[in-house]
Amino acid sequence: MSATPTTEPDAGRDRGRMALEAFSRSWLFVFLLLLLAFFWLSTPSGTFLTSANLSQIALSTSEVVLLAIGETFVIVTAGIDLSIGGILFFAAVCGGKVMLELSGTNAQVTAGVYPHATRAVLLGIVVALAAGTFWGAINGALITRMRLPPFIVTLGTYGMTFGFGDLLSGGTYLGAPVPTSFSHNFGQGKGLGIYYPIWLALVVLIVAHVFFRYARFGRYTSAIGSNDEASRRAGIAVDRHIVKVYTLAGFLAGMAGVLDLAIYTNTTSVSHLTDNLNAISAVVLGGTSLFGGVGTVLLSAVGAFIPTVLTNGLVIKNVQPFWQEVAVGATIIFAVYLDQLRRRRGGEGR
């Protein structure tokens, strides 16, 4: 068939679609810049846009970045992980408990003395990572073996991880802060002027990006999210890959739990109730489609700044920070609407 008669309407539609594409790709940055500008202009000078405050924002974003990386892989498989906030908390409690148990006697620890801090911290880190990995693997196994929807499985493990975590911690903070040297040397420590947790998040981000973009792991993740049956027929071990992806998300949540202990020296469930919301919004704000198949790890990390910038700015403005949750909730809906719009436009080409 000759292409000539169809070029006219196609060109118009293409232009519309390209504009939509361009907008949906760049609006996140525009939004973030507007947000920064807004807080800069509406707060007393020398409070918001200072290097100390921006470092603080980046530091508190590092956990969300780790969660969002794992969540990106999950969402690109057309799944969802609602449990990573709970896994983070559970892993932090387990790791923190081990650190407290091993670093000294009860009396020593409550007095702020940690005779065996190094050994205790290292083992605590291992335990936290293992705990996160374990729950991630549980998610993956339940989803693939029992053919349950990811939404339900991870909602269930969300409840279980928070429940078990609170059982272990007694529902409040751990009895004492974890060895302060951990925070001093790592969580609140800096290398080349940047907090170590930010370095860690950055390294993980780059590695994840490379594997997502340039290795088979990422290719299979997109393929499965795009068409799992086609992937199966192409010889990809779909179930095994899905287990790997959820396990990765759990492992990264465990790592975020370690950062939680390192930065804040303690942990409690209430401070992690909105982690899922923040991580998932970071991912969808970054343009990853909830329908699976398409996504970008790097942009999820950019999206991760939205919730923390909001919280930070609102606190400085002396506005109730709960508005952050409202705003993030609203933007998540907007971002998904945008994605749907794009899909509908894109779908016309078929």
Add this chain to the structure above:
Amino acid sequence: MTATATTPAASTSVIPTLEVRGMSKSFGSVQALIDVDFEVRDGEVMALVGDNGAGKSTLIKCIAGIHPADSGEIFFDGEPVTIHGPKDAVSLGIEVVYQDLALCDNLDVVQNMYLGREAHDQFQRLKEPVMEAKTAEVMKGLAVTTIKSIRQTVATLSGGQRQSVAVARAVLWNSRVVILDEPTAALGVAQTRQVLDLVARLAEQGLAVVLISHNLHDIFEVATRITVLRLGRSIAVYEREKTTQQEVVEAITAGTTSKVPGMARIAPEELT
């Protein structure tokens, strides 16, 4: 090999590239295949025809290792083989282009061509330039010229172009047997033309080609032989040059069976 496979005399003396003997398969109470015999040889296009639900797709899925057959034997180049999964079929050189295509819409043409078999180095790094060059080469070899860029996502392609990608993927791997399940079902006249030419070209290149179609006109144009399935049984094999469309239609519907109540079947789109 069999450059002259179109002449029946030459082909009868040849060992079939792929042969199925006595294959049966049931889904619960549905007997999809009953004691089916089937074969295809190098350089020929074997058409597989039958009414909706006759078992055509099921037969090829059993051959491709998607479904385990309940019983039956498969021979490749005369040797008995076992096919337990898609990988086994692929390693024998059997490639299937499914009725529902099975392409990943969000991936581009190159990514789809190499799906599951990506070229990579020892660091797991994908060799994009290699895959891109080979894709371009295969597309050129098959005279697929309408696709503007092999880096556009498959979602943006027309039906005929998608079909071409699926076929090209099947021949990328030095395959011996290419099976096409209703490749022209959703296509317009010009795009059907493209795909039929492509099918003929595959056979010319010496591949054993299996073509499933409901369109007898298309089949009589490109097929060498025709196998008829009816209600899960293989009931006849015709040589294209020695039969007529009339005869094949009668074999498909068995003349009188269409009058039997209960023969009206599920809408075609429910069957894959």
